[in-house]
Amino acid sequence: MCKTDHNHLEDIDLDCLVQEEDLRHSDRLKAAFRAAGVRGIGLLGSPGSGKTTLLEHLVPELMKKRRVAVIEGDLATDNDARRIQAAGAPAVELNTDGACHLDASMVETAFAELPEPKPELLLIENVGNLVCPVDFPVGEEIRLAVISAAEGEDKPLKYPAAVLRTEGVIITKTDLAPYVRVNPDKMVAYVRDMNPHSRVFLAHMDAAGKLVTEAADGGCSLEDWLLG
Amino acid sequence: MHEATLAANVLKIVSRAAAGKENRVARITVSVGELAGVMPAALIFAFNALKKETPLDRADLILIKEPVTACCDDCGTDYQPGPFPYHCPACGSRSFRITGGEEVRVKSMELKKEI
Ligand SMILES: Nc1nc2c(ncn2[C@@H]2O[C@H](COP(=O)(O)OP(=O)(O)OP(=O)(O)O)[C@@H](O)[C@H]2O)c(=O)[nH]1
Ligand SMILES: [Mg+2]
Ligand SMILES: [Zn+2]
Numbered sequence: 001m002c003k004t005d006h007n008h009l010e011d012i013d014l015d016c017l018v019q020e021e022d023l024r025h026s027d028r029l030k031a032a033f034r035a036a037g038v039r040g041i042g043l044l045g046s047p048g049s050g051k052t053t054l055l056e057h058l059v060p061e062l063m064k065k066r067r068v069a070v071i072e073g074d075l076a077t078d079n080d081a082r083r084i085q086a087a088g089a090p091a092v093e094l095n096t097d098g099a100c101h102l103d104a105s106m107v108e109t110a111f112a113e114l115p116e117p118k119p120e121l122l123l124i125e126n127v128g129n130l131v132c133p134v135d136f137p138v139g140e141e142i143r144l145a146v147i148s149a150a151e152g153e154d155k156p157l158k159y160p161a162a163v164l165r166t167e168g169v170i171i172t173k174t175d176l177a178p179y180v181r182v183n184p185d186k187m188v189a190y191v192r193d194m195n196p197h198s199r200v201f202l203a204h205m206d207a208a209g210k211l212v213t214e215a216a217d218g219g220c221s222l223e224d225w226l227l228g
Numbered sequence: 229m230h231e232a233t234l235a236a237n238v239l240k241i242v243s244r245a246a247a248g249k250e251n252r253v254a255r256i257t258v259s260v261g262e263l264a265g266v267m268p269a270a271l272i273f274a275f276n277a278l279k280k281e282t283p284l285d286r287a288d289l290i291l292i293k294e295p296v297t298a299c300c301d302d303c304g305t306d307y308q309p310g311p312f313p314y315h316c317p318a319c320g321s322r323s324f325r326i327t328g329g330e331e332v333r334v335k336s337m338e339l340k341k342e343i
Pocket of ligand 3: 301303305
């Protein structure tokens with residue numbers, strides 16, 4: 001072959017994962033959690049999609065079965081950690097000061113700050129963001145994407161990584177569906193079409209302000225799925 | 229937006245690989261999975277900002293798209309899915325595992341004679 005570019009010398013194959021270190025850190029953390037009998041659960045979703053509200057509802061239920069603690073990720077404030085503490089579980093707040101996602105080293109630090117005895121079930125609420133946290137596992141066994149009906153019917157389709165790279169999806173705020181002209185059944189159908197292995201759940205707030213969740217795929221309850 | 233972190237990692241990986249070489253790095257090829265939460269323009273912008281005053285300051289970053297690939301749960305065929313719902317071209321099954329398109333990788337670097 002005739003090379004026109006005479007300065008050209010060599011191509012060197014590297015084939016290196018750009019996130020190698022992050023992924024390795026998450027794997028190490030997951031192994032450490034397993035060895036300590038801790039099951040990590042990741043929650044991710046847009047700002048205001050209802051992650052903390054869901055946790056406030058789940059914490060008392062899950063505490064009947066296991067020792068539970070929560071790590072909260074937010075750009076600023078410790079509001080969410082305080083909400084979880086009010087719901088009865090220990091919680092540590094991680095402020096990312098602008099970063100769009102948690103990473104494994106932050107979660108490792110926060111876990112060390114949790115009081116003894118350490119939890120058997122560790123729920124990790126990521127920074128409100130439906131894109132970036134998907135790329136950064138933080139030692140969890142399973143991840144749940146929280147997408148509210150109020151965000152619009154096509155959100156699962158528009159954020160495919162959040163559906164394809166998580167183990168479950170919960171469509172929240174279905175009580176608001178009529179006001180925002182959304183059919184939650186369609187959102188469920190999208191998720192099921194997109195990821196045949198995903199668990200799918202629905203959540204709504206009843207007239208008394210109590211959150212109610214149900215499986216939308218004929219499988220076990222959300223609580224049982226999280227408990228593993 | 230975590231493209232700055234990724235760009236810094238790219239620089240780190242390539243600096244390490246190019247250490248001790250006489251020739252300079254002219255081009256770096258990075259593949260970006262379609263399911264990775266990465267904005268190509270932001271990655272290039274961050275790379276160009278961070279490469280200044282490093283030995284890689286004259287390297288161009290070339291991004292190539294890595295398509296989503298899936299493997300059929302029922303017959304094991306590897307395929308590149310079209311729009312949702314994904315289905316296997318061999319047996320029609322809708323059950324699959326994602327096998328590619330999730331990662332960002334530094335594929336290669338191209339060296340040129342120092343001039
Ligand atoms: N009507 C209705 N409102 C809900 C529901 N779930 C959450 N909300 C409300 O939505 C708002 C945001 O909920 P949060 O739980 O704080 O949302 P979040 O996802 O934790 O938000 P960030 O942590 O800021 O990303 C609150 O005012 C909740 O009361 C629901 O099922 N129905
Ligand atoms: Mg919250
Ligand atoms: Zn097949």
